[in-house]
Amino acid sequence: MQKIAAFSYNNKGGNPAGVVITDKMPKEEEMFSIAKEVGFSETAFLHPKDDGWRIRYFSPEIEVDFCGHATIATGAGLGQSHGEGTYKLFLNNGEISIAVKKTAENDFKVTLQSPETWSKPAPQSVIDDVLGLFNLPATALHADFPIRYAFAGAKHLILVVNDRKTIADMKYEFEKTKTLMLKEGLVTISLLWLDTNNNVFHSRNAFASGGVYEDPATGAAAAALAGYLRDIHWKGNSKFEIIQGEDMGSPSRLIVEYTPTIGSSIKISGSTRDI
Numbered sequence: 001m002q003k004i005a006a007f008s009y010n011n012k013g014g015n016p017a018g019v020v021i022t023d024k025m026p027k028e029e030e031m032f033s034i035a036k037e038v039g040f041s042e043t044a045f046l047h048p049k050d051d052g053w054r055i056r057y058f059s060p061e062i063e064v065d066f067c068g069h070a071t072i073a074t075g076a077g078l079g080q081s082h083g084e085g086t087y088k089l090f091l092n093n094g095e096i097s098i099a100v101k102k103t104a105e106n107d108f109k110v111t112l113q114s115p116e117t118w119s120k121p122a123p124q125s126v127i128d129d130v131l132g133l134f135n136l137p138a139t140a141l142h143a144d145f146p147i148r149y150a151f152a153g154a155k156h157l158i159l160v161v162n163d164r165k166t167i168a169d170m171k172y173e174f175e176k177t178k179t180l181m182l183k184e185g186l187v188t189i190s191l192l193w194l195d196t197n198n199n200v201f202h203s204r205n206a207f208a209s210g211g212v213y214e215d216p217a218t219g220a221a222a223a224a225l226a227g228y229l230r231d232i233h234w235k236g237n238s239k240f241e242i243i244q245g246e247d248m249g250s251p252s253r254l255i256v257e258y259t260p261t262i263g264s265s266i267k268i269s270g271s272t273r274d275i
Contacts, residue, residue: 001038002080006072006252007217007270009243011105013251015217016275017073018043021081025054028063036060041212042070052088052095053078059210064187065092066115066153068219068268075100075110076272091115091153096265103271111269112219115153117227118263122147122157129180130157130189134172142194146232152223152266154187156205160194167193168247170204170214178208190221199237201225203244216245217252223266226258 002021005014018038020026025047026034035043035058044067046055055074057067071089078087079100086099099111127147131138136159141147145160161167170191181189188205195202203225205218215221222242229236238258245252255269 001034002077003038003275004073004076005273005275006069006076006110007219007244007254008273009251009253011107011271011273013216013245014273015069015215015245015250015252016040017067017070019070019074019077020045021077022047025056031056031058034058041207041210041215042067044070044074046074046089049090052090054090056092059207059212061211062209064154064210066220068112068114068222069215069217071096071098071112072110072219072268072270073272074098075112076108079108079110096153107274108272109269110272111267114220114223114266114268116263116265117150117152117224117230119148119150119158119224119228119231122149126157126180126184130159133177133180134170134191136161136166140166148228148232150224150228152220152227154220154224155185156221156224157186157189158192158225158228159190160192162193164193164202167191167202167204170247172206172208174208174213177206181209188215188218188221190218190225192225200241200243202246203242204247205244214248216248216250217254217270218244219254219268219270222254222256222268226256226266227263230258230260230262
């Protein structure tokens with residue numbers, strides 16, 4: 001078992017993940033037990049398969065099909081045990097790749113290529129429920145960014161607000177939000193504010209579906225956001241940063257890059273540090 005923080009910022013913060021590299025995938029109940037014991041939002045389990053690695057992701061309460069920060073942490077784990085290089089990962093649905101490079105500080109920079117993306121408008125009933133659970137008036141929402149479901153290996157809800165204070169003040173009703181998220185198949189609800197001067201999104205991600213109030217860095221949500229921005233024909237740069245975890249005291253930095261091709265994979269990069 002390795003404990004690695006993904007998307008660290010200046011060798012601090014990041015989102016901790018467990019990484020378990022084995023010869024054979026443990027039984028599902030064992031993986032849930034380990035994930036609960038570790039207590040992080042995600043623990044990744046992997047074993048060699050064909051020309052790559054089979055990987056599964058478990059929160060303390062649910063299995064998710066794809067988790068970005070645990071994938072970045074996995075890259076560092078593989079880097080430590082097998083060295084730099086490009087690794088193929090077989091998910092529950094499809095496959096992705098990660099590129100692993102060692103840094104001058106003996107940590108790792110890892111870049112993943114996400115699953116393919118899609119987005120679509122969220123039903124008004126879900127929007128109304130979420131705004132009520134987060135105590136957000138409709139006037140708090142940025143008019144240029146419609147609320148949509150967004151997918152890049154996992155399903156998220158994207159909400160972009162008008163000011164930074166709304167992000168800082170994020171609170172929501174945990175149990176009711178968890179029920180809604182499980183019903184809609186949402187892994188996170190992503191609350192974002194765009195700093196247009198610096199081409200940086202500031203993000204907070206509710207992860208009630210996994211039994212965790214908030215994630216300090218969410219690579220899958222970052223990839224879903226990029227696919228969403230591409231789908232709505234956003235006029236900003238196709239390479240941008242996401243700063244997350246600031247309001248939790250665990251600052252994280254995600255580098256995101258996408259191509260113009262609708263639905264294509266997103267590149268997500270971040271640094272790691274051992275815990």
